[in-house]
Amino acid sequence: MKHLQLPKSLKVRVGLAGLGIFILLTIIGPWIAPYDPNYTGFAQNASPSWNHLLGTTIQGQDVLSQLLIGCRSTMVVSFIAGFLATIISIVIGVASGYVGGKADEGLSVLSNVFLAIPGLPLLIVLNSYLPAGQQTNPLVIGSVIALTGWAWGARVLRAQTLSLRDRDFVEAARIIGEKRVRIMFGEIGPNLLPILTSSLLFTILYAVGVYTTLAFLGLTNVSTWNWGTMLYWAQSNNAGLAGEWWWVGPPGIMIALIGTSLALINFGIDEFINPRLRAGGVSAKIRRASGAPRRPRLGLTPVLHKSTEAGSR
Amino acid sequence: MSQVETGKTLLEAKALSRHFIVKGDGGFFSKRKSIAAVEGADVALRAGKILAVVGESGSGKSVLARLLSRIVSPTSGELVLNGETVDLKTQRDLAYASQVQLVLQDPFAAMNPVRRVGHSLERPLLIHGVPEDEISARAHEILESVSLTPPQQFLDRYPHELSGGQLQRINIARALAVKPKVLLADEPISMLDVSVRLGILNLLRSLCDDKNLAIMYITHDIASARYIADEVVVMYAGQMVERSNDTSLINSPQHPYTQLLIASVPDPTKLGAEVVKAPSGGAAAFNLNGCRFSPRCSQALAMCATNEPPMVEVAPGQHAKCWLHASDAQRASVTISNKSKNEMESKNV
Ligand SMILES: Nc1ncnc2c1ncn2[C@@H]1O[C@H](COP(=O)(O)OP(=O)(O)OP(=O)(O)O)[C@@H](O)[C@H]1O
Ligand SMILES: [Mg+2]
Numbered sequence: 322m323k324h325l326q327l328p329k330s331l332k333v334r335v336g337l338a339g340l341g342i343f344i345l346l347t348i349i350g351p352w353i354a355p356y357d358p359n360y361t362g363f364a365q366n367a368s369p370s371w372n373h374l375l376g377t378t379i380q381g382q383d384v385l386s387q388l389l390i391g392c393r394s395t396m397v398v399s400f401i402a403g404f405l406a407t408i409i410s411i412v413i414g415v416a417s418g419y420v421g422g423k424a425d426e427g428l429s430v431l432s433n434v435f436l437a438i439p440g441l442p443l444l445i446v447l448n449s450y451l452p453a454g455q456q457t458n459p460l461v462i463g464s465v466i467a468l469t470g471w472a473w474g475a476r477v478l479r480a481q482t483l484s485l486r487d488r489d490f491v492e493a494a495r496i497i498g499e500k501r502v503r504i505m506f507g508e509i510g511p512n513l514l515p516i517l518t519s520s521l522l523f524t525i526l527y528a529v530g531v532y533t534t535l536a537f538l539g540l541t542n543v544s545t546w547n548w549g550t551m552l553y554w555a556q557s558n559n560a561g562l563a564g565e566w567w568w569v570g571p572p573g574i575m576i577a578l579i580g581t582s583l584a585l586i587n588f589g590i591d592e593f594i595n596p597r598l599r600a601g602g603v604s605a606k607i608r609r610a611s612g613a614p615r616r617p618r619l620g621l622t623p624v625l626h627k628s629t630e631a632g633s634r
Numbered sequence: 635m636s637q638v639e640t641g642k643t644l645l646e647a648k649a650l651s652r653h654f655i656v657k658g659d660g661g662f663f664s665k666r667k668s669i670a671a672v673e674g675a676d677v678a679l680r681a682g683k684i685l686a687v688v689g690e691s692g693s694g695k696s697v698l699a700r701l702l703s704r705i706v707s708p709t710s711g712e713l714v715l716n717g718e719t720v721d722l723k724t725q726r727d728l729a730y731a732s733q734v735q736l737v738l739q740d741p742f743a744a745m746n747p748v749r750r751v752g753h754s755l756e757r758p759l760l761i762h763g764v765p766e767d768e769i770s771a772r773a774h775e776i777l778e779s780v781s782l783t784p785p786q787q788f789l790d791r792y793p794h795e796l797s798g799g800q801l802q803r804i805n806i807a808r809a810l811a812v813k814p815k816v817l818l819a820d821e822p823i824s825m826l827d828v829s830v831r832l833g834i835l836n837l838l839r840s841l842c843d844d845k846n847l848a849i850m851y852i853t854h855d856i857a858s859a860r861y862i863a864d865e866v867v868v869m870y871a872g873q874m875v876e877r878s879n880d881t882s883l884i885n886s887p888q889h890p891y892t893q894l895l896i897a898s899v900p901d902p903t904k905l906g907a908e909v910v911k912a913p914s915g916g917a918a919a920f921n922l923n924g925c926r927f928s929p930r931c932s933q934a935l936a937m938c939a940t941n942e943p944p945m946v947e948v949a950p951g952q953h954a955k956c957w958l959h960a961s962d963a964q965r966a967s968v969t970i971s972n973k974s975k976n977e978m979e980s981k982n983v
Contacts, residue, residue, distance in 0.1 A: 489743035496705060496738075497758040497808065498731035507757075511748045 336585025347396040354386040376567035394547035401463030403525030410474030418482025435472035474520035548572035640682035650675040650711030671697040679848035686863035694872040703736040735809035739821040741801035745793035752789035758811040799830030871926040878952035889954040
């Protein structure tokens with residue numbers, strides 16, 4: 322899109338850079354991993370050194386290699402889950418908000434039910450029904466996680482669609498003869514973009530957490546490497562108690578970092594997408610100095626007088 | 635484009651009504667009740683003429699405009715477009731949209747905040763089958779017709795980068811994009827700064843004269859109606875209470891409501907004179923059996939509360955829906971029918 326420019330906010334830039342690094346690791350991780358993560362012939366329980374930057378495990382495996390290779394599985398599953406869940410929440414949330422009536426009631430009940438069901442236990446049950454071979458298939462695991470994670474997004478999107486549906490510009494589109502589907506995607510859709518993106522980011526984050534938890538509990542195939550299985554092996558070998566921080570720490574830090582990146586992007590997503598906030602010259606600083614709301618919301622135009630009044634107060 | 639002759643009736647509404655079913659007071663057990671937002675509306679929009687519809691807030695002006703544009707479907711009544719009765723059971727189609735267009739009240743809300751102005755102008759052209767290679771030229775042309783130049787500068791902007799007056803011009807331009815014959819303008823100046831109001835009114839007037847458009851101009855400001863209109867209709871509580879086929883209604887109002895409305899307009903030449911309070915009162919003040927205005931009318935007769943007044947000619951070309959102006963014969967017929975009703979009731983007892 323030609324009108325997307327680099328966001329001004331430092332937070333967003335840092336967040337995007339962080340996410341970029343993770344995506345890069347996802348792609349090149351297995352190539353830059355120094356050793357075979359399953360090879361057990363190194364010195365056991367060695368703390369970080371030049372040969373093993375993150376030390377070795379109790380079985381004598383290289384931690385850095387496990388971390389780099391595990392990145393792909395974690396990220397791929399989480400992104401699949403995030404996108405699938407967002408697609409489900411768009412279909413259910415937007416349809417329910419736009420169509421209204423009986424359909425809305427039915428779909429709302431459905432999303433409320435999914436919202437009320439505790440996600441993790443449901444996942445554990447669903448997961449245990451998967452054929453053994455399918456437990457390593459990222460698409461299958463991603464779908465299962467998506468199934469438990471779409472409801473929140475659907476509710477938010479429904480509420481927003483509901484409030485947009487009766488806005489004058491939607492009626493104006495109907496007046497010129499625009500079709501329902503076009504109104505939904507061409508007029509209402511672009512207004513949902515900030516919320517949609519934010520919902521996507523949070524769902525990805527949710528999926529990272531859930532997938533890691535499942536793996537940590539040993540409920541996925543523990544012989545595939547991801548950050549959850551690393552923690553599973555560390556835990557079952559009492560790495561924490563033995564003070565082997567180089568084994569327990571890195572997977573946890575990676576999860577925290579990806580979470581931070583996604584959250585930072587979310588901070589400025591409005592500014593990135595909403596043309597009103599992208600407006601030339603009105604930076605966050607000026608907005609704050611003039612006393613306008615710091616994070617203007619959809620539908621509220623902050624009116625700024627940069628020249629005189631702002632300073633004289 | 636074949637020019638229609640001035641004065642020809644393009645769109646006509648006959649006894650158009652719309653009732654809304656609403657929940658009483660919002661409580662769980664509250665009864666549903668029906669609000670007659672528009673009742674028995676007769677309007678004729680003529681080529682090259684501006685009809686002003688005047689009324690206070692809640693009198694049903696917007697609903698009337700939506701009924702005429704078929705965005706809202708009527709409960710009963712008839713629409714006649716170009717002499718042909720419109721089939722109101724079918725969905726509003728593109729052909730109707732291309733003839734009758736509506737400009738909404740709030741120019742800021744009527745534009746999609748995340749879409750460029752160009753999008754809002756090109757969509758109607760695309761929908762209504764303008765070839766792709768002519769779209770840009772047509773969009774420029776329309777913007778020029780509402781005096782927004784240079785056009786390209788506006789096409790690339792977002793709505794929040796424009797002023798209210800400019801946005802309202804773009805709203806009008808969007809409605810004109812499909813070359814309609816009838817333009818319904820729902821309070822086009824009420825949300826605008828006083829300084830740009832006259833510009834919009836003059837624009838409507840010149841569009842009406844140049845393109846021979848039939849325009850319905852909705853307002854609660856009787857002074858602007860006097861400025862722009864050829865014909866005037868006054869609405870109260872969903873009904874048309876007075877009409878004139880020129881602006882004589884404003885100079886010599888006959889219906890007590892119109893008199894009150896005009897008296898409440900501040901008159902700079904009569905400073906210090908007693909201020910007449912602007913008429914107010916929601917649906918609660920409506921009398922549904924007789925004259926709807928009777929509870930607030932200082933000249934109400936006994937019969938006003940129980941019998942709906944007829945539309946009476948009060949001057950050549952001017953009609954008022956009021957018993958005060960009815961002939962003795964008309965009043966007598968009601969008294970008789972009331973009497974016979976009473977007799978029937980007493981017999982039943
Ligand atoms: N969709 C709806 N559902 C229920 N009632 C409605 C609806 N639309 C309008 N009404 C009612 O119809 C009546 C007339 O409303 P309308 O918007 O036409 O008034 P108006 O004359 O345009 O007022 P204003 O000058 O404030 O715009 C009001 O009492 C309103 O509450
Ligand atoms: Mg209105």
